[in-house]
Amino acid sequence: MAKGVVVLAHDGSTKLHTGYSKIGRVSIGEETFIGINSIILPHVNIGNNVIIGAGSIVTSDIPDNCVAAGNPAKVICSTSEIIEKHKQKMLLSPIYENGWTSRTGITEKKKEKMNEDLKQTMGYII
Numbered sequence: 001m002a003k004g005v006v007v008l009a010h011d012g013s014t015k016l017h018t019g020y021s022k023i024g025r026v027s028i029g030e031e032t033f034i035g036i037n038s039i040i041l042p043h044v045n046i047g048n049n050v051i052i053g054a055g056s057i058v059t060s061d062i063p064d065n066c067v068a069a070g071n072p073a074k075v076i077c078s079t080s081e082i083i084e085k086h087k088q089k090m091l092l093s094p095i096y097e098n099g100w101t102s103r104t105g106i107t108e109k110k111k112e113k114m115n116e117d118l119k120q121t122m123g124y125i126i
Contacts, residue, residue, distance in 0.1 A: 001028075001033070001034045002033075002034060002035050002036040002037075002038075002054070003036055003037075004036050004037040004038075005034050005035075005036070005037070005038050005039075005040070006038075006039045006040070007026050007028075007040045008026070008039065008040065008041055008042050009023060009024065009025065009026055009042050010022065010023045010024075010042060011023075011041065011042050022042055022043075023042060024042035024043025024044075025042075025043065026040055026041075026042060026043070026044050026045075026046075027044075027045040027046065028040070028046045029045075029046055029047045029048035029049070029050060029064065030048045030049075031048055031049045031050075032046055032047070032048065032049065032050040032051075032052075033050070033051050033052065034046075034052040034056075035051075035052055035053050035054035035055065035056065035069075036054045036055070037054060037055050038052050038053075038054065038055060038056040038057070038058065038073075039056075039057050039058065040058045041057070041058060041059050044058050044059065044060065044061060044062075045061045045062075046058065046061070046062045047061075047062055047063045047064035047065070047066065048064045048065070049064055049065045049079050050062055050063075050064065050065070050066055050067070050068065050079065051066075051067045051068075051079055051082065052067075052068055052069065052073060053067070053068065053069025053070070053073070053076075054069075055071075056068065056069050056070055056071065056073040057070075057071040057072055057073060058072070058073045059072040059073065060072065060073075062075065063075070065078055065079045065080065066078060066079060067079055067081075067082050086124075089122075090124050092121075093121055093122060093123050093124055094114070094117040094118065094121070094123035094124070095123065095124050095125075096114065096123060096124070096125040096126065097126050098126060100114065100125055100126075101125065
């Protein structure tokens with residue numbers, strides 16, 4: 001789960017008019033990634049092996065092995081499709097191993113190289 005993800009088990013939007021807030025369980029499966037600043041609303045089940053795109057608002061269940069994104073989040077493809085797509089892109093993209101992040105002590109020279117490499121494409125880092 002990325003930074004800024006909000007998982008809500010309650011929703012006060014009905015309180016003013018009904019006197020009651022909605023509540024519901026949220027279930028998030030195994031091997032599931034939820035992108036930065038996404039919001040998961042109450043009474044939602046997200047399956048196993050799912051990728052939720054950054055900034056998504058998940059208002060309904062997402063089945064196993066899917067990629068979903070948007071507001072509201074909708075299934076856009078299977079997890080295997082997007083993984084295969086990125087494996088193919090990796091064959092033609094810059095790949096950065098250990099030593100290329102702030103955490104692993106990237107040098108100024110490496111930062112400059114990465115900046116140059118990524119002017120026309122995206123890359124992948126370990």
